Amino acid sequence: MLNKRTLIIYTGNGKGKTTAAIGSAVRMAGHNGRVLMMQFVKCEKNTGEFKYLKGGGDIDLITCGCGFIFKDKNLDKHKKAAKKGMQILLEKLEDTFYNLVILDEIFYIVNYKLIGSGELLNILHKFDKVDFILTGRDAPAEFVKLADIVTEMKEVKHPYKNGIPAKKGIEY
Amino acid sequence: MLNKRTLIIYTGNGKGKTTAAIGSAVRMAGHNGRVLMMQFVKCEKNTGEFKYLKGGGDIDLITCGCGFIFKDKNLDKHKKAAKKGMQILLEKLEDTFYNLVILDEIFYIVNYKLIGSGELLNILHKFDKVDFILTGRDAPAEFVKLADIVTEMKEVKHPYKNGIPAKKGIEY
Numbered sequence: 001m002l003n004k005r006t007l008i009i010y011t012g013n014g015k016g017k018t019t020a021a022i023g024s025a026v027r028m029a030g031h032n033g034r035v036l037m038m039q040f041v042k043c044e045k046n047t048g049e050f051k052y053l054k055g056g057g058d059i060d061l062i063t064c065g066c067g068f069i070f071k072d073k074n075l076d077k078h079k080k081a082a083k084k085g086m087q088i089l090l091e092k093l094e095d096t097f098y099n100l101v102i103l104d105e106i107f108y109i110v111n112y113k114l115i116g117s118g119e120l121l122n123i124l125h126k127f128d129k130v131d132f133i134l135t136g137r138d139a140p141a142e143f144v145k146l147a148d149i150v151t152e153m154k155e156v157k158h159p160y161k162n163g164i165p166a167k168k169g170i171e172y
Numbered sequence: 173m174l175n176k177r178t179l180i181i182y183t184g185n186g187k188g189k190t191t192a193a194i195g196s197a198v199r200m201a202g203h204n205g206r207v208l209m210m211q212f213v214k215c216e217k218n219t220g221e222f223k224y225l226k227g228g229g230d231i232d233l234i235t236c237g238c239g240f241i242f243k244d245k246n247l248d249k250h251k252k253a254a255k256k257g258m259q260i261l262l263e264k265l266e267d268t269f270y271n272l273v274i275l276d277e278i279f280y281i282v283n284y285k286l287i288g289s290g291e292l293l294n295i296l297h298k299f300d301k302v303d304f305i306l307t308g309r310d311a312p313a314e315f316v317k318l319a320d321i322v323t324e325m326k327e328v329k330h331p332y333k334n335g336i337p338a339k340k341g342i343e344y
Binding site: 006008009010011012014015016018019020021022023024026027028029030031033047048049050051052053099100131144147148149150151152153154155156157158159167168169170172 | 181223
């Protein structure tokens with residue numbers, strides 16, 4: 001198992017999943033590892049992580065979503081964005097050796113059936129020398145089974161509950 | 173509450189607390205916020221976060237621990253390191269306006285009684301315009317009560333349980 005790649009899942013309803021993924025990107029890049037981070041729901045490029053990490057050389061950060069899905073009845077544009085994201089992911093993985101690939105909010109798009117879970121499992125099996133971090137609520141059982149490390153970020157307290165809007169530098 | 177600072181706690185026994193704190197530092201710095209991150213247990217400077225963030229300008233990263241405490245019977249050197257850390261923290265807070273201050277593994281040293289929880293509470297009350305992130309297992313109730321956002325990083329699966337050593341770029 002020592003020479004095996006590590007597959008990490010950050011799931012649960014609490015704050016910290018994407019944030020931990022950003023931290024992991026930094027950690028790996030600090031050791032000169034090559035990192036690909038794909039954000040599957042976000043489309044904005046005005047996030048703190050985007051502004052900061054774009055300056056660094058060893059982290060490829062790509063946003064390939066078009067906003068939160070639950071607000072829309074028509075899923076077509078989200079499906080299209082997800083499919084395009086998966087295509088970019090495959091091309092990147094075939095082109096470049098990454099030490100760490102982060103698929104942020106990937107369970108969101110799997111659970112909305114914008115991509116099939118089999119499609120994602122195939123990629124994880126095919127690129128089995130690459131460390132992966134998968135994030136999103138409600139990680140499906142087949143991914144939890146495959147993973148080496150699974151942390152549930154459990155919400156104990158959160159101001160959203162009291163109608164407080166997201167804060168710059170903290171939430172994005 | 174909108175103009176109030178945000179106090180965040182990452183606690184629990186799972187992986188992701190320090191990693192999320194690193195991610196938060198990046199996010200805040202990306203928006204040109206000034207960040208102080210103090211690591212209270214770690215002493216090593218060969219971590220990925222140290223190597224990566226030391227390059228950036230807006231994040232002050234200071235390690236002020238001397239390794240894991242549970243390995244030692246004599247707590248003197250740890251107590252000394254913790255006290256020195258608190259002194260540096262106070263000086264920094266009085267000198268500079270930080271948008272975000274991260275006290276990594278601070279609950280570890282509070283729970284080992286290397287510093288009093290009252291001392292830390294006083295700092296949080298005194299510098300009440302500064303966002304704080306506190307990390308560590310077993311967050312004491314008085315801090316959870318004061319916090320705006322609390323996430324419990326709950327271990328679902330972790331290879332340490334099977335005797336697998338920490339992996340560079342993933343665990344540090």
